Amino acid sequence: MxxxxxxxxxxxxxxxxxxxxxxxxxxxxxxxxxxxxVGIPTPPSTPASSPASPSATASPSPTPARTTSAPTPTPVPVKSTVAPRTRAAWPRVSFAGLTFEIPPGWTLTKHGSDACVQPVQRAGLPTTFGCAGIAVKSGSIAGNELRPYEARQSGGWYAATDVQPCPVRPTLADGSFNGITSGTSSPPAESGLHPVGSRRAAYDRWTAACANGYSFSPQAWHLPVSRVLFLDYTGHAETARVLESVRFPG
Structure with a gap:
């Protein structure tokens, strides 16, 4: 064993x-x-083929050409050669404790507690109650048919008890009288508050007409505290600046 x-x-x-x-x-x-x-032969190992490296087989990519962009020009501000428009100075007058401007070539005419701002050359201009411009009333102000004036008064602009001549062509071609025929006792067509200087006035506008068909729109700006009334009977482009320029005492 x-x-x-x-x-x-x-x-x-x-x-x-x-x-x-x-x-x-x-x-x-x-x-x-x-x-x-234990004696079992092992087959020779075959080396695995490694994949080709991309960097080794691929051809180098061409370097893109460098482009140079032109610099953007900085805009140059253009200076305006137009001079700002300046408003021409108007003369200043005083009445009833107020001061205000009047257009060049106009004058202030006083009649007691009333006044009229109108052109010096007024021949042929529309004229109402003897004033060819802006009437200014103060103190105890007369309204419709000489009654005390009040805001929104019917016919408040018409301070007369008779028929007044038309602002234009008071006499017709045939010699007949051309008087104011409507609007002397009508209520205002428009009412509200409008600025006069630094304050607000009671504003009224009426419509009126004459026998020959001429129509016009009297306008009033009433300052009850200052007791002053501005009246523009036929409409003037200068009225807006006159009212804007009003200065009050104090």
Whole structure:
């Protein structure tokens, strides 16, 4: 029995050494090591072909040409050569405690507690109650048919008890009288508050007409605290600036 066991000892020792060597190697290689020690030939490993590196096979891409853009010009501000328009100065007058401007070539004519601002040369201009411009009344102001004036008064602009001549052509071609025939006792067509200087006045506008068909729109701006009334019977472009220029005492 002893003689038969001796030949097996070298083979067992060889197998033991192979298993011990495989325990020290990487895990993914343990099965291959065990097979080689028992006499099974291992086919030669074929090296895997590595894919070609893109940097090695691809031709270098051409460098794009550098484009240089022209600098954007900075806009140069253009100075205006047009001088600002300045408003020509008007002379300033005083009446009833107020001061205001009147157009050049106009004059202020006083009649007691009333006044008229009108052109010096007024021949042929529309004239109402002897005034060819803007009437200014103060104190105890007469309204419709000489009654005390009130805002929104019917016919408040008509301070007369008789038929007054038309502002234009008071006498017709046939010599007949051309008088004011309507609007002398009618209510205002428009009422409200309008600025006069730094204050607000009670504004009224009426409509009136004459026998020959001429129509006009008297307008009034009443300042009850200052006890002043501005009346523009036929409409003047200068009236707006006159009212804007009004300055009050204090």
């Amino acid at each position: 002893k003689k038969r066991l001796r030949p097996l000892l070298p083979a067992v020792a060889t197998l033991t050494l192979a298993v011990a060597a495989s325990a020290c190697g990487p895990a993914n290689e343990g099965a291959a090591s065990v097979k080689s020690t």
